[in-house]
Amino acid sequence: MTMIADKLQSVHARIAAACAAAGRDPRSVALLAVSKTQGPQAVREAAAQGQSAFGENYIQEAIEKILTLADLHLQWHCIGPVQSNKTRLVAEHFSWVHTVDRLKIAQRLSEQRPAHLPPLQVCLQVNIDGSDSKAGVPPGEALALARQVAVLSRLELRGLMTIPQPSKDPALQKAVHERTRRLFDQILLAQPPGLQRWDTLSMGMTDDLEAAIAAGSTLVRVGTAIFGARPRLTRGETA
Ligand SMILES: *Cc1c(COP(=O)(O)O)cnc(C)c1O
Secondary structure: OHHHHHHHHHHHHHHHHHHHOOOHHHHHHHEEEEEEOOOOHHHHHHHHOOOOOEEEHHHHHHHHHHHOOHHHEEEEOOOOOOHHHHHHHHHHHHEEEEEEEEHHHHHHHHHHHHOOOOOOOEEEEOOOOOOOOOOOOHHHHHHHHHHHHHOOOEEEEEEOOOOOOOOOOOHHHHHHHHHHHHHHHHHHOOOOOOOOOOOHHHHHOOOOOOHHHHHHOOOEEEEEEHOHHHHHOOOOOOO
């Protein structure tokens, strides 16, 4: 087996163990393989093991990979910041965007989503721990943004996404993820018009996926544990 195959298997084992510990069905947690900075060959190796959903942060890099790997019919998720001048590329090439944190970006994505594609699946990125260096809507404004995004015709609003400050303490990791979970539940209870399928909590990465699953994550975004350490980037690295 290749190294990537081995590592994917251990990530699946970690997810299964975390689900067992939380009394959850392992099928309730999806694995998004974060392939930023990895070449197309690494994605092919993961795809050969049945991995079909991949996350990318840098739009230009992502588009090249998406076009190169078009024969594999993978599902691509944008998990990096989206500037206004990149919304068209994102709307045309991705299935999901996890990082919507402003109405203007959501409106552009909706207007630019090509008619022949299904609605773009989106999560609102929430700045759950108030860190000032990061993107994300403040928790207190998330419901208002959800109301505005839920009615956009070419978007389907699915849930929330977070990138908490790194912490080595599992209890702290879990406490932060639980705040996101409560916000998720509050928005569901408020029943914003247009919200059809509110089912996604995109939280948990290589270092905190167990805590995220314990708190209710339905989608973990894992890079390092699948592909190995990334080279350090010089620009635009947000996570
Ligand atoms: C890079 C990145 C990940 C994956 O992080 P790892 O620690 O390598 O698993 C997940 N989510 C986002 C938004 C990222 O930028």
